[in-house]
Structure formats: C-alpha cells, structure tokens
Amino acid sequence: MVKCRSDQKKAAAGILAALFLIVYYIAPILAAQIGTVYDDANILTEEEIAELDGRLSAFMEESGWNVFAVTTDHTGGKTARQYADDFFDRHSADQEDGAALLIDLDNREITISTCGAATRYMTDQRIERTLDQAYDYVSDGAYKDCFLQMLTGLCSAYEEGIPKGQYNYDEQTGEVSRYRQITLAEALIAGFVACMVGVIVFLSIIGSYRLKFGVSGYDAHQFGSLRLRRNENNLIGQHISHHRIQTSSGGASSNGGGARSKTHHSSSGRSHGGGSRKF
Amino acid sequence: MASISYKCPNCDGELLFDPASQQYKCEYCISYFTQRQLDDMGQEQAQEGGQSEREQDDAVVYHCPSCGAQIVTDSTTAATFCYYCHNPVVLGGRLEGRYLPDLVIPFEITKEKAVEGFLDYVKKKKFVPRAFWNKEQIESISGVYFPYWLYDVTYDGSVQGEAKNIRSWRSGNVQYTETKQYRILREGQVTLKNFSVNALKKANAVLAQGILPYRFETMKPFRMGYLSGFLAERRDVEQEEMQSDARNTMKHHAKTLMADTITGYSSVTVQNAVFRETDEKFRYALFPVWTITYKAAENNVYYYSMNAQTGKVCGKLPIHYGKVLLASILSALAVFAIGLAGGYYLW
Incomplete structure (x- = not known):
C-alpha cells in the first residue's frame, strides 16, 4: 500500500515535470510556430510566416543547414546575440551547421547567429553586408522583408562559397582557425605541373643515356691564343635621361575581415559567428 | 700490303x-x-x-x-x-x-x-x-x-662593334639613367690549334x-x-671532305675569342668581323x-x-623503359602531392 502511494507520487512528479517542460519549452514554441519560424513576439501574419517558412525550408533542403527565423519581445535579460545563440543550440542540438535570424524587440536589435559551416560562409564582411540590407526594413517595421533580406544574405554567401583564406577568429581566446581547402584550380595546376615533371624526368633520363651529337667540345680559350695589335674603346656618345618616380600616397588600408569570421561561445559552449545591429 | x-x-x-x-x-x-x-x-x-x-x-x-x-x-x-x-x-x-x-x-x-x-x-x-x-x-x-684530322690555323682579323654602359641612380624622387656609347675595335692575330x-x-x-x-x-x-x-x-674521310666545315667552325671560334676581350660593358653588339687565314695546317x-x-x-x-x-x-646505353616510366610516375606523384599540400596549407 505504501509502495503504491510512493509510485503514485513518482508518477505525479513525472507528469508535473513533463507539464513544466511543455509549458516552459514547448508551449511558447507551439504558440506561433510553423516549421522554422518562431514568432514569439507576434509581429508576423500567418501568411508571412507561411511564406518565410517556405523560403527557409527550401534553403535548408538545398544547404543541409538548420535555419530559424525568430522574433521575441522578451529575452529574459539576455543580449540579442546570447538569445539567438541559445535558441539555435536548443533547436538544433543534433545539427551544428546553420543559423538563427533574430528580430529582438526587447533589445531592439536584429541578429544573425551562425554556427558550424555557416560561420565559414558568413564572414564578418558578409554579415555586415546582410545586416546593412536588412536594417532598412526592420526600422520601417517590415519584419518579413527584414527576414527575407537576412535569408538572401545567407543564400548569397552559400552560393559564393567560403572565400579564399577564410579563418575563424575566436574573440575570447584569440585563437585562429584557418579554413583549408584545395580548389579545383589548385588541383589542376598541381596535376599539370606533376605531368610536366614526369615528362621532364622521363626525357632527361632517356637523354642522359644517349650520346650528345653535334657538340664539337672545342674550347677556343684552351687551344687558342690571341695577339692584339689594336684595342680601341672610343666614347662616341653620352646622354642622361630622368623620370619622376610615382609614389603612392596614403596606401590602401586593410578592410579588416574580408576573409575573417569572428566567433564566440554560447552558453552551451558551442562556437558561433554572426553579428547584430540596433534599430 | x-x-x-x-x-x-x-x-x-x-x-x-x-x-x-x-x-x-x-x-x-x-x-x-x-x-x-x-x-x-x-x-x-x-x-x-x-x-x-x-x-x-x-x-x-x-x-x-x-x-x-x-x-x-x-x-x-x-x-x-x-x-x-x-x-x-x-x-x-x-x-x-x-x-x-x-x-x-x-x-x-x-x-x-x-x-x-x-x-x-x-x-x-x-x-x-x-x-x-x-x-x-x-x-x-x-x-x-x-x-682524326687535326686542324691548326692562324688568322689575321678584326672585330668592330658598339658597346654601351648604363648607370642608374636616384636623387629624391627622380630616377636618372646615364647611357655611354663606345665604338669598339679589336685587331690582331688569332691562332687556334688542334681542332679535332x-x-x-x-x-x-x-x-x-x-x-x-x-x-x-x-x-x-x-x-x-x-x-x-x-x-x-x-x-676514310679525306681532307677535302672536312676542311670546309673545319674552316667555318674555326672562324666562328676566332671571332668569339676576339669578341670575348670586349669586357666591362652592359651590352656589346658586334657589327663586323673579318678573319683571313694566314697559315693553316691539316694533320692526320x-x-x-x-x-x-x-x-x-x-x-x-x-x-x-x-x-x-x-x-x-x-x-x-640500353634502357629499361619500365624502370624509367616508374621513376617518372613516382616523381610526378610526389610533385602532385607536394602541390596539393601546398594548396592546402600555404595558399
């Protein structure tokens, strides 16, 4: 009997825990979620959510990444970047590659949080370019268009590929992680040079086993002598030309971050890239 | 006999x-x-x-x-x-x-x-x-x-040409280039021996x-x-068969020997070279x-x-072509691997 009561208590605690989880995690998600769009701030219409979801799903299928469009009006004291990082980590626990696109009405900030391969594609320069384009829309209250601009930026980066010399720079540790790859051009050049070397080696070996024809081998300095009667070097002309040397003034400054992706760590410890802008 | x-x-x-x-x-x-x-x-x-x-x-x-x-x-x-x-x-x-x-x-x-x-x-x-x-x-x-035929020859000849000396220096942000032109003459006797x-x-x-x-x-x-x-x-090669080639080759060597005395210039252009045999000897x-x-x-x-x-x-010498081919392929593969590694780590 005692045991039976104890079991009932355990079951009730389990149900409560489950309910808590549902209320805390699942309910807010279900509130305004269709697929990949999480409109917690209720600023998108159903049609807009459906359109965004369609576009996000198409890109996710193409890239194999997880991409979420998220709105919130309550971050619980987190910065927009922390909120976006945590959101991605929570919703994409088993898939590292992807991004969370956030419109945060609490901090009045738009944020792109990238993770995994997406960080390599979305360099600081590309993040800034994307935020530049999205900013105009969010400040006008065109939230769907703002998301579409962020998604377009992500798509463009994916299509452009990882830029040559890309590296992740960890803001906290200063650690640099270079992206290493062999491009098709490099492989072709290496293949061409290798073939040439192969042919040269083959021909030079064969050549070294053959007689060298047509070489008289006569050294005129060794077997000849010279007696000069006249040895004249007469100066017949002299001229001096000059030209001004063009010096470049100022010098080109580095745009800083053309191939760099700054990264940081979310509360889960995952490495994230991205950027944000106040509106 | x-x-x-x-x-x-x-x-x-x-x-x-x-x-x-x-x-x-x-x-x-x-x-x-x-x-x-x-x-x-x-x-x-x-x-x-x-x-x-x-x-x-x-x-x-x-x-x-x-x-x-x-x-x-x-x-x-x-x-x-x-x-x-x-x-x-x-x-x-x-x-x-x-x-x-x-x-x-x-x-x-x-x-x-x-x-x-x-x-x-x-x-x-x-x-x-x-x-x-x-x-x-x-x-x-x-x-x-x-x-073998051995050919000894003595020439009386001359080489004429033009030489240039170019000197360049910088003063402030102006680059100066001085060009001096010389007329060159070498005249004398060249003896070449034992051309075989x-x-x-x-x-x-x-x-x-x-x-x-x-x-x-x-x-x-x-x-x-x-x-x-x-x-x-x-x-079985007679003097008449080889003397023309030998003379031409030696004239070329005589010109080179005399032109080689024109030194100390940035560039030398030989415009005229005349050589006349004053003595020659063919020996067997x-x-x-x-x-x-x-x-x-x-x-x-x-x-x-x-x-x-x-x-x-x-x-x-006779060649083992299989071995040569193998060496060539191995060299090519090594270069390919180095090229790929270079592409991966350096560029």
Missing part, C-alpha cells in the same frame, strides 16, 4: 705496347723495350707476313706473320689480332704513303683501368638492364686507335667524337709499333679509345667508349 708483328729479340715472343709503362713489353719473358730500341731493331725484327691475297669490296685477306693463318679484315682496319694464335698483327700497308699518320697519342689507360671505369659508369646508371653488365660483355672491351675532326665514317665513329678532347701536348710522331696489341682504324693522327659494342635482343647496337688518355667516357 704487308702485315707486321713485332718480335722480342730475347725470346721471339710478341711485343705489345704497354700503356702503363709507355714501353713495349714481351708477354713471355717480361722484357721491356723503348721506342728507340724498337726503332734500332728496325725492319729486320718485324716479321712480315704475306701480301694480301684478295681485296674485294670491303673485305681483305692477310696471312698472319706468326702462324700463317688467314686474317680477314675490312678496308679500314690497320691493326688487329690473329683469330687463331691471338697474336697482334699490324697491317702496315694500310698506314703507308698518304695514309701514314703524322701523330699518335699512345694508350695511357690500361685495360684493367678501362674495365674499372666502365663498371663505375654503368653502376651510376640505374636504368641499364642487368644483362648489360655481364662478364663476357665487359671482357669484350677493345682498345682501338681511331683516326673524326676521320671515320663508320657508324660507331660518333664514339670517337664524344670523348674529345685529348691532351695534345703528349702527342708523339707516329710509329707503327704503338699499334701493337691494339686495334686500329684507317681514315691516331687517338686511343677503349670501346665496348653491345648488341641488344631487339637488334639495337649500343656503345660505350672511353678516352684512353683522359678517361672521359661517352656512350649510348
């Missing part, structure tokens, strides 16, 4: 020229004789064999002065061995009259050293089939006197050209005795070569030859 062999005055054995001692050696009583002693012995010591019985096309038959056996040679052979008694036979008649050489460089490298040199050469060549190294092949090495031209048309004559030059200061007036113990070839000489001829399975003939005075070697 007579065939000659040189006999030892002590034991009547065959006298051979010994490269190590530069004297004549009797293989039987181990006596040595100088060139002067051999000259003093004169013709009475040299046994003469019969006249040539038959001279037909390229093949000629002689009688060996030692055993009387028939010796068949081709028309350019001047010294050989009897096939039966293996004694050396100098076909003196082949080197008489206009075919009498003016000069000779005697063998200085012995057969043992030549074999050693050959083995060193072949061992360095990793792509030669193993069969090429066999003992029989190496023992077939022969000492041969090859015929192979005087044998046979296919393996290329061997004789590849091992030039010799140290000409050791050349000696020709004596038939130097051929004893070696093979010798008589020339025999130079020593150690040679191996090797017939491969596919009927290709390969050669190896060594300058028997300086040790310089030259050859056309």
Whole structure:
C-alpha cells in the first residue's frame, strides 16, 4: 500500500515535470510556430510566416543547414546575440551547421547567429553586408522583408562559397582557425605541373643515356691564343635621361575581415559567428 | 700490303705496347723495350707476313706473320689480332704513303683501368638492364686507335662593334639613367690549334667524337709499333671532305675569342668581323679509345667508349623503359602531392 502511494507520487512528479517542460519549452514554441519560424513576439501574419517558412525550408533542403527565423519581445535579460545563440543550440542540438535570424524587440536589435559551416560562409564582411540590407526594413517595421533580406544574405554567401583564406577568429581566446581547402584550380595546376615533371624526368633520363651529337667540345680559350695589335674603346656618345618616380600616397588600408569570421561561445559552449545591429 | 708483328729479340715472343709503362713489353719473358730500341731493331725484327691475297669490296685477306693463318679484315682496319694464335698483327700497308699518320697519342689507360671505369659508369646508371653488365660483355672491351684530322690555323682579323654602359641612380624622387656609347675595335692575330675532326665514317665513329678532347701536348710522331696489341682504324674521310666545315667552325671560334676581350660593358653588339687565314695546317693522327659494342635482343647496337688518355667516357646505353616510366610516375606523384599540400596549407 505504501509502495503504491510512493509510485503514485513518482508518477505525479513525472507528469508535473513533463507539464513544466511543455509549458516552459514547448508551449511558447507551439504558440506561433510553423516549421522554422518562431514568432514569439507576434509581429508576423500567418501568411508571412507561411511564406518565410517556405523560403527557409527550401534553403535548408538545398544547404543541409538548420535555419530559424525568430522574433521575441522578451529575452529574459539576455543580449540579442546570447538569445539567438541559445535558441539555435536548443533547436538544433543534433545539427551544428546553420543559423538563427533574430528580430529582438526587447533589445531592439536584429541578429544573425551562425554556427558550424555557416560561420565559414558568413564572414564578418558578409554579415555586415546582410545586416546593412536588412536594417532598412526592420526600422520601417517590415519584419518579413527584414527576414527575407537576412535569408538572401545567407543564400548569397552559400552560393559564393567560403572565400579564399577564410579563418575563424575566436574573440575570447584569440585563437585562429584557418579554413583549408584545395580548389579545383589548385588541383589542376598541381596535376599539370606533376605531368610536366614526369615528362621532364622521363626525357632527361632517356637523354642522359644517349650520346650528345653535334657538340664539337672545342674550347677556343684552351687551344687558342690571341695577339692584339689594336684595342680601341672610343666614347662616341653620352646622354642622361630622368623620370619622376610615382609614389603612392596614403596606401590602401586593410578592410579588416574580408576573409575573417569572428566567433564566440554560447552558453552551451558551442562556437558561433554572426553579428547584430540596433534599430 | 704487308702485315707486321713485332718480335722480342730475347725470346721471339710478341711485343705489345704497354700503356702503363709507355714501353713495349714481351708477354713471355717480361722484357721491356723503348721506342728507340724498337726503332734500332728496325725492319729486320718485324716479321712480315704475306701480301694480301684478295681485296674485294670491303673485305681483305692477310696471312698472319706468326702462324700463317688467314686474317680477314675490312678496308679500314690497320691493326688487329690473329683469330687463331691471338697474336697482334699490324697491317702496315694500310698506314703507308698518304695514309701514314703524322701523330699518335699512345694508350695511357690500361685495360684493367678501362674495365674499372666502365663498371663505375654503368653502376651510376640505374636504368641499364642487368644483362648489360655481364662478364663476357665487359671482357669484350677493345682498345682501338681511331683516326682524326687535326686542324691548326692562324688568322689575321678584326672585330668592330658598339658597346654601351648604363648607370642608374636616384636623387629624391627622380630616377636618372646615364647611357655611354663606345665604338669598339679589336685587331690582331688569332691562332687556334688542334681542332679535332673524326676521320671515320663508320657508324660507331660518333664514339670517337664524344670523348674529345685529348691532351695534345703528349702527342708523339707516329710509329707503327704503338699499334701493337691494339686495334686500329684507317681514315676514310679525306681532307677535302672536312676542311670546309673545319674552316667555318674555326672562324666562328676566332671571332668569339676576339669578341670575348670586349669586357666591362652592359651590352656589346658586334657589327663586323673579318678573319683571313694566314697559315693553316691539316694533320692526320691516331687517338686511343677503349670501346665496348653491345648488341641488344631487339637488334639495337649500343656503345660505350672511353678516352684512353683522359678517361672521359661517352656512350649510348640500353634502357629499361619500365624502370624509367616508374621513376617518372613516382616523381610526378610526389610533385602532385607536394602541390596539393601546398594548396592546402600555404595558399
């Protein structure tokens, strides 16, 4: 009997825990979620959510990444970047590659949080370019268009590929992680040079086993002598030309971050890239 | 024409020229004789064999002065061995009259050293089939006197041209360039000696050209005795056939020699060069070569030859193409791997 009561208590605690989880995690998600769009701030219409979801799903299928469009009006004291990082980590626990696109009405900030391969594609320069384009829309209250601009930026980066010399720079540790790859051009050049070397080696070996024809081998300095009667070097002309040397003034400054992706760590410890802008 | 062999005055054995001692050696009583002693012995010591019985096309038959056996040679052979008694036979008649050489460089490298040199050469060549190294092949090495034409010439000539000296310096942000032009004249006498031209048309004559030059200061007036113990070839290229090429080549060398005295300039342009022969001399000489001829399975003939005075070697060796291909592919793969690694880590 005692045991039976104890079991009932355990079951009730389990149900409560489950309910808590549902209320805390699942309910807010279900509130305004269709697929990949999480409109917690209720600023998108159903049609807009459906359109965004369609576009996000198409890109996710193409890239194999997880991409979420998220709105919130309550971050619980987190910065927009922390909120976006945590959101991605929570919703994409088993898939590292992807991004969370956030419109945060609490901090009045738009944020792109990238993770995994997406960080390599979305360099600081590309993040800034994307935020530049999205900013105009969010400040006008065109939230769907703002998301579409962020998604377009992500798509463009994916299509452009990882830029040559890309590296992740960890803001906290200063650690640099270079992206290493062999491009098709490099492989072709290496293949061409290798073939040439192969042919040269083959021909030079064969050549070294053959007689060298047509070489008289006569050294005129060794077997000849010279007696000069006249040895004249007469100066017949002299001229001096000059030209001004063009010096470049100022010098080109580095745009800083053309191939760099700054990264940081979310509360889960995952490495994230991205950027944000106040509106 | 007579065939000659040189006999030892002590034991009547065959006298051979010994490269190590530069004297004549009797293989039987181990006596040595100088060139002067051999000259003093004169013709009475040299046994003469019969006249040539038959001279037909390229093949000629002689009688060996030692055993009387028939010796068949081709028309350019001047010294050989009897096939039966293996004694050396100098076909003196082949080197008489206009075919009498003016000069000779005697063998200085012995057969043992030549074999050693050959083995060193072949061992360095990793792509030669193993069969090429066999003992029989190496023992077939022969000492041969090859015929050459030597051309000496003296020119009176001049070279005219223009030279430039360019100097550049910088002052502030202005770059100055000074160009000085000179008219150059060189006039004088050029003497070129010992230009050697192979005087044998046979296919393996290329061997004789590849091992030039010799140290000409050791050349000696020709004596038939130097051929004893070696093979010798008589020339079949006459002076008229080679003199035009020799003159042109030497004129070019004369111009280069004189133009090389124009130094200290940034650039030199020779505009005019005139050379006139004031003296020239063609001489006929025999130079020593150690040679191996090797017939491969596919009927290709390969050669190896060594300058028997300086040790310089030259050859056309058989090649194991499979090994060469493998080495080429491995090299290409190594370069490909290095290229990919470079692309991955550096660029």
